[in-house]
Amino acid sequence: MSSSPLLPISPRQQLSAGRLPRRLAQLLAGLTLYGVSMAMMIRAQLGLDPWDVFHYGVATHLPLSFGTVTIVVGVLVLLLWIPLRQMPGFGTVANVFIIGIAADIALSMLSAPAVLWQRGVMLAAGIGLNGLAGAMYIGSQLGPGPRDGLMTGLVRRTSRSVGLVRTTLELTVLAVGWLMGGVVGIGTVAYALAIGPIVHVLLPRLTVPLELVLPPTPTGNPAGREERLVSNGPGSETR
Numbered sequence: 001m002s003s004s005p006l007l008p009i010s011p012r013q014q015l016s017a018g019r020l021p022r023r024l025a026q027l028l029a030g031l032t033l034y035g036v037s038m039a040m041m042i043r044a045q046l047g048l049d050p051w052d053v054f055h056y057g058v059a060t061h062l063p064l065s066f067g068t069v070t071i072v073v074g075v076l077v078l079l080l081w082i083p084l085r086q087m088p089g090f091g092t093v094a095n096v097f098i099i100g101i102a103a104d105i106a107l108s109m110l111s112a113p114a115v116l117w118q119r120g121v122m123l124a125a126g127i128g129l130n131g132l133a134g135a136m137y138i139g140s141q142l143g144p145g146p147r148d149g150l151m152t153g154l155v156r157r158t159s160r161s162v163g164l165v166r167t168t169l170e171l172t173v174l175a176v177g178w179l180m181g182g183v184v185g186i187g188t189v190a191y192a193l194a195i196g197p198i199v200h201v202l203l204p205r206l207t208v209p210l211e212l213v214l215p216p217t218p219t220g221n222p223a224g225r226e227e228r229l230v231s232n233g234p235g236s237e238t239r
Contacts, residue, residue, distance in 0.1 A: 006141060007210055011089040014142050017210045023140040026208065027091050028098065030136025035067070035102025037133055040126030042066065042103075043110045044119045047185025049130075049195070050174035051147060057180030067104030071097055077146040084153030089143020096146055123187045130191075131198030132206075138199075139207035 009017060041048050048056060052070075059069040074096035078088060113119045138144070144152065147169075154165045178184045 006138070006207060009141070011087050011143060014089045014091075017141065019208055019210065023142055023208050026206070027094060027137050027140035027142050030133045030138075030140065031095055031098040032102045033129055033133035034137065035099040035104075036106040037126045037130035038066075038070075038099070038103045039106030039110055040122050040129065041187060041191070042107065042183075043112045044123035044126060044187060045112055045183065045185075046119055046123045047187030047189070047191075048183050049188065049191040050170040050177070052177075053182035053184055053188065054173040054177030054180075055182075057177035057182030060181040065104050066107060067100035067102075069100075070103060071100035074100070074146045077150050080150055081146070081153060084150070084157055086149050086153040088146070088149065091137060091140060091142030092144060092146060092149060094142075095137065123190065127187075127191050127194050128198065131195050132202055134195075135199050135202035135206045139203055141208060141210060 007013075007017065038048075038052055041052065042056065047053075051073075055066060055070050055073060058073070059066045062069065064072070078092070078096060081088060113122055143149075151162070151166050151169055154160070154169075155162050158165065174182075174184070174188070
């Protein structure tokens with residue numbers, strides 16, 4: 001049994017677990033808002049999250065937009081899933097492209113506030129929107145983003161803790177991005193402190209309840225009975 005409302009299901013099961021129109025709409029809305037939130041934090045000019053520090057640093061050295069760099073890095077990270085034997089879901093592939101496109105569109109529409117307090121408000125709104133958007137697309141249960149999948153794949157292959165692997169990854173991309181000209185500042189610290197609690201509160205409320213019936217299997221199910229996976233939101237059980 002698990003207290004998590006997210007089901008441990010394969011990419012094929014993600015598409016057959018029901019409520020697909022609702023989940024697709026939530027996925028696409030979440031990814032779009034995630035790209036908008038990234039643009040807001042860029043325009044605030046007070047510091048970015050570690051991966052966006054890296055994206056921004058790379059973009060300063062290439063004739064590519066920030067969103068395009070985000071897409072290219074997402075594709076490269078997804079290729080790293082192959083030796084880790086990770087299988088991307090529909091949401092994983094959508095994550096690679098939609099976030100970058102949405103970020104570029106939002107950057108073309110937003111300008112940097114001239115006053116410091118206004119930049120602070122934009123930063124806070126961007127972090128809050130980022131947490132909401134992340135909970136939306138994760139809660140659609142259509143597959144993790146490429147960077148999250150890289151982390152979980154490394155955890156499984158190295159048997160190291162999630163905290164150690166995530167911290168190592170993010171410190172690495174943060175350092176490389178900063179050396180390449182990425183924007184590090186108070187916003188980087190604020191993001192690191194706030195994003196976890198925001199997603200923790202919102203994810204159970206935005207996870208789409210699902211029920212998936214698995215066929216009888218001889219392994220792990222000697223009685224040959226169907227197994228039923230259920231997610232009903234906060235405190236749900238996976239059976």
